[in-house]
Amino acid sequence: MIAFRYLLNGRLDVREGTIRSTTDLDRLDGAPQGGGAANDRLHHEAALRLTGAEQRYTACRRALVDVMSAAKRPLTIPEILAAAGGVTVSSAYRNLTILCEAEVARRVSGADDLGRFELAEDVSGHHHHHLICSSCGTMADVNASDKLEKAVAEAARQAAEETGFDVKTHRVDLEGLCPACR
Numbered sequence: 527m528i529a530f531r532y533l534l535n536g537r538l539d540v541r542e543g544t545i546r547s548t549t550d551l552d553r554l555d556g557a558p559q560g561g562g563a564a565n566d567r568l569h570h571e572a573a574l575r576l577t578g579a580e581q582r583y584t585a586c587r588r589a590l591v592d593v594m595s596a597a598k599r600p601l602t603i604p605e606i607l608a609a610a611g612g613v614t615v616s617s618a619y620r621n622l623t624i625l626c627e628a629e630v631a632r633r634v635s636g637a638d639d640l641g642r643f644e645l646a647e648d649v650s651g652h653h654h655h656h657l658i659c660s661s662c663g664t665m666a667d668v669n670a671s672d673k674l675e676k677a678v679a680e681a682a683r684q685a686a687e688e689t690g691f692d693v694k695t696h697r698v699d700l701e702g703l704c705p706a707c708r
């Protein structure tokens with residue numbers, strides 16, 4: 527359990543809270559992501575981006591980043607709330623919007639209308655693709671293979687040549703049925 531303090535609605539009300547996410551989400555989604563130094567780098571990058579957007583890296587935003595970092599898939603707002611104990615719905619919406627505007631996080635759209643959130647890839651340092659369940663909408667991160675990355679890079683090069691489009695990144699979604707829905 528990681529203890530943290532958060533500002534309720536970013537104002538005066540300061541309380542103690544706990545992140546249950548680290549254990550809950552790890553159990554749900556597999557092994558924990560790299561600790562210590564990687565985590566420091568991640569928070570440093572998040573703080574830089576928020577500063578660039580003239581925003582502060584509040585304890586609440588830090589807690590949201592921790593929750594997204596511990597997950598192995600994009601999370602819905604209810605999932606984020608369940609993991610970041612004590613954060614209110616309105617506070618989660620507002621702070622996730624700010625994290626997205628500062629390009630610390632991004633909203634991922636899938637097979638349903640629920641918004642899901644994950645850390646920006648250049649913040650997490652983890653390029654990946656998504657498995658999307660077309661029945662329940664759940665998403666899972668899947669590692670990108672070298673072979674696929676090479677093929678996509680070649681496709682991007684060709685597209686750039688033919689269209690003058692400057693390709694910066696790509697997204698690969700694999701859609702189907704998750705084990706629970708099969």
Ligand SMILES: [Zn+2]
Nearest residue numbers: 659662704707
């Ligand atoms: Zn499913």
Ligand SMILES: [Zn+2]
Nearest residue numbers: 653654670675
């Ligand atoms: Zn890729």
